[in-house]
Amino acid sequence: MSEIIVQNLLSPVVLFFVLGILAALFKSDLTFPKGLSEGLSIYLLIAIGIKGGIELSNYPLDAVIGPIFGVLFLGITIPFISLIITRFMKMDLKNSISLAATYGSTSIVSYGAAVSILEANGTNYEGFMNAMVVLIESPAILVSLLLFNILQRMQEEPALAKQSVGIVPSITKMIDLEVIRETIFGKSIVLLLGSLIIGLAVGDNGLPMIEPLFIDLYDSVLILFILYMGLIVGQRLPEVKQHGIKLLLYGLLTPLLFGSLGVLTGDFVGLSTGGATLMGVLAGGASYIAAPAALKTSVPDANPSIYLGLALGVTFPFNLVIGIPVYYEIAKWIQ
Template sequence: MDALLDFATRLLAQLQSPTLAFLLGGILIAALGSRLEIPESIYKFIVFMLLMRVGLDGGMSIREANLADMLLPALFAVLIGAGIVLIGRFTLALLPSVRTEDGIATAGLFGAVSGSTLAAAIVVLESEGIDYEHWAPALYPFMDIPALVVAIVLANLYLKRRDGSSEKVRIWPIVKESLQGSALSAMLLGIALGLFTRPEQIFEGFYDPLFRGLLSVLMLVMGMEAYARLNELRRVAHWFAIYAAIAPLLNGLIAFALGYVAHVLTGFSPGGVVLLAILASSSSDISGPPTLRAGIPSANPSAYVGASTSVGTPVAIAIGIPLFLGLSQVVFGT
């Protein structure tokens, strides 16, 4: 009983943290009809700055890390990304009133990773004083790319069978499209610079000090965007809203379980397990949508973008982050 009470107290405390407060504040002012706008160019710059900071930190940490320690978490990240899409293919995509390609695209977006959710999780872990492997955010592409590739391949195979086409599905163009996405490009650039150069001075003097402030602005924008996308979600089957509310937590729990296995076998830290779970609970909000639009043009963006932005991301940040932190405390005693 004491453990459950402590878990509930921690969950409530996390909902009052600055990161989550700005997200909820954005939703609130949008609901009240505020005309506040953040220019798109500023939004894109903030995303770039956050992902470069995460990438640089990850690259510098990989340089000092034992690569053998990364192998099992990286393998689990690949399995989680692909597995989330397969689960969606045989659940959401088969429900009544759900077009199969819309269901697969939605599962692909939820299997991919949100850089903003990852950044929010890092801030919360650091504010709580919870240690984690600083290469853990570099698991991002190991989960993101397989999810998008599997989703596009499954959707195209389905559409070609339905239409009687014998044309082959080519995988490399899908991988290339994913790698060229703005979010993943920024992350990979940061990792490469951190790994092969010595950016410590500019990291400590520029990227790191701005991280939390920029993240608060991004959370505000995402809160307003989440509310604005609700109308899009109302136009499609209600199953998408139900999936978007359940999938982040279920996906995160699957990842937490696999992270625990990595903890037992390789010493993967509790903080690393939490980050893996949050990566899995997130849904891509930057590079994923354009990749899916190009790869599955017949899928309805109102379904997969609406589900991700209006429900999935707020659930992952406002509920998922405190949930997995509380679960870590129960399991690991941290």
């Protein structure tokens, strides 16, 4: 396992993230044009969605319907739990939403490490779990942005928010067709869900056209995006200090909470020990690709040092060292 941990921590994605942080801390003149950073976000959202749709097209609906509902449950529930925790921590709305989206989504690299560990242990898992990686991203981002639009409107129109007591009744009053329209047809969700549907529709027949740009070049474009996010994190790193130990504990403890929920959900929908472990990894991971790309366009004022710094600097190595083995042991114990 130590070899896998070292391999992932020394991956180009992590190293370029560190390079971006160091460049910012040492006041380098390295910058990214605004149009380029926006283009990288658009590319990643399309690539993630379309690859997940193609993967999902290879399985009959009756084989994946249970796990799909399980993933939807996690993608909807975890952002709510995360929002409650961060608001209890007195975090502002934009950064609370950014953590809800980041931790409601998942880490593709952590998932890949978990697959390697299962294969090394000779533990089988359901092949369609690879498609679940993308499916958990969409509902988490959608729910987080919907909550953001609702709660932001509550702040802008406090008189309406005071018409009922408690967050749930207030949210219910504030939901209207315009809020739903703004969320669903925001560019992040349009690109992610639209690409997923297109990938599902074209299936493997679309690979000759899609593969050269959205699959072959994916890792290289991801490195550019992570380097850019590293620069942003380095520039805003001092802002993290105001949240102190609470933020660190969030990045360490919530993966165990969400990951355990994921394992239980996987067992409930009938997955094997390996499949339930992977469901736990999906729930316990924090996204540093899809969610940051969506937040970059939909909640630009959220601090990347918080959501991306925690996802890559705390939760990612924690899951590699502790999280994945814990989820695996829980899955074995349950089954």
